Amino acid sequence: MFDELFRRKTVDIQKAILFGFVQSNSNYIYETDILDGSFLLQIVITPDGNIDTKLTEKAIGDEYVLYKTNATGSFVGEVRKAIEAILKQVADQCYNTEIFKSAQAKDIICYVREKYGDELEFLWEKFSDNAIWRRKDSEKWYGILLRVKASKLGLDDDKLIEILDLRIKTEDIESTVDNKCFFPGYHMNKKHWYTLLLDGTTTIEEICRRIDESYLLAKI
Template sequence: MIRTDEWHDLTAGELPKLMLDKLESFGFTHDGSTYSYREDLLAGSFRLYVRVQENGAIATLLLDTESEEPYVLHLVENAQGAFVGEVRTAYQAVLNRIGEACGEHGSFHGSYVEELLRYVQNTYGDEIEYPWKDDMDAAVIRSHLTRKWYAVFMKVHPSKIGLGGSQPIRIMNLHGTAEQVAVLVDGERYFPGWHMNRKYWYTVCLDGSIPMFELQRRIDESFELSRPKKRR
């Protein structure tokens, strides 16, 4: 029997809010008010348990299958070493898959993006939308004033915006004036608007490379451009 005090309660930054109706299709089992999932890691050396309550609380437990004792070093920030790093990576990979498949914001989860979306909701009252139901890797935020887009989310191959790498990256397109876009785009942090009018849109990577305060300011600017035009 696993004691309740052996579980690690996740914070909002470790995993996004999960949609309960998506959990069973991912592989969770439902028993009363609890959804449970387990997966073996590192060729069966560890077993990860994930528990989700109907109130949204999420907890994990990682067991060393040889000793049947909880393993916690992957949760210790300053714990170093190749083995701990391997365990931490395997653990996080499972959480990432759960977040992408069952998270409230689909593929666009993670503490950086969650903070960004909270800012938009708290400042403007707008929510992320998925207008293409068969493509959860593309989403938008519309102005509640005009229904115009002022942020477009996508998941693309890095080569699409001129970066190296083989794994898909999360990006966001923002609206700007022609003068602003011409000044901002540098091919390092700001890129020509992918799949948009490149004169008036630019792209940023949602990897934390741009400080949150700066990205919030860019969103403010994009929102302002979505406002109704003033009549003369």
């Protein structure tokens, strides 16, 4: 029911502990009162990072389960709203967003963070699989990380792949784009951008070098 709050997120146990979760066997548990103290909400983070909840009506000590069913009505709606508010805090403060899953995507995210101090910016709510890096001085983008269907690049496959858009000198496009590893800039000006696959074909060292080149091209 509340799965959407945790979509594409991975738990950070250290953050969860700071939030107030306490280890119990292989789970981590957090308890708080809701609805003016009439209910005790227990939130459980399982070993695989999933969330479970248990709600107890304190006056009688019985578990309240209607919020997990298709039951309707103003009261059960109020209960769900109160639980959702707490779970949103947990999702925001105890979990990290993990849109990009390939090893190379993770490596370049770390590389950019360590070298330039830049974090990905997710600018489009409708396209949550797209994010950009921009220079702090010029505010110009120098990298775009995306998840798209391979067919969008003209490949004979419909699986989701991770790609990186980078800036390039116009005179270098023809010698770079081969439509195998390097493609015309996806959703960008193809005179100034190109796309590379994050599928292991290009080494991480080469990708980082190309990120550096793109960063320089985005100067003031």
